[in-house]
Amino acid sequence: MLEYKPITTEQNEANLIALLSENQEEEKKVPAEKNTHFSLALYDADLYIGGITANKWMNATHISLLAVNKAYRGKGYGTELLKKAETFASESGSKLITIHTQDYQAKSFYEQYGYQVFGQLEDTPFSGTTKYYLVKHI
Known part of the structure; x- marks a missing residue:
């Protein structure tokens, strides 16, 4: 009997990644690669x-999240x-970087560093x- 069960997000994501990786290897013959996380905080x-x-x-x-306290903006920290x-992306072998932002946030900031809107x-x-x-x- 099939049933829906709640599980932690971490466990569910691990299971989903395993399923998707298996499918990728089967369909595209490209071995799965482990996700690499990057997290950096700035303190005063x-x-x-x-x-x-x-x-x-x-x-x-x-890039999932990027933010700087309003009092510290405009000083180059972002x-x-x-x-x-x-640098992390380049050194770890990435060919591209993606990010999303809202119209009231940092679109022009990213564009000045070579990011282009694709959607x-x-x-x-x-x-x-x-x-x-x-x-x-x-």
Whole structure:
């Protein structure tokens, strides 16, 4: 009998990755590769002021989150965090980096560093805003 059961996100993701990796190996004859995580935080003494997280899988790195405390913006810290993630991506064999941002966030910031919009969704994640998907080939 089949049944739906709640499990932790971590366990579910591990099981899903195993299934998808098996399918990839069968269909494309490309061996699965383990995800590599990148996480870096920036502090001013004991005050957390920002950070970045990313995930590298196969030939791509996706920057999941990047933020800097409003009081510290415009001082190059976001640029430094982005460059450190790009170095991680390059050194770990990525050919491209992806990121998404909202129209009221950092689209122009990423574009000035060579990221290009490849897609967008209007009214996402709420009405009146647009989510942009960007890529940079490295």
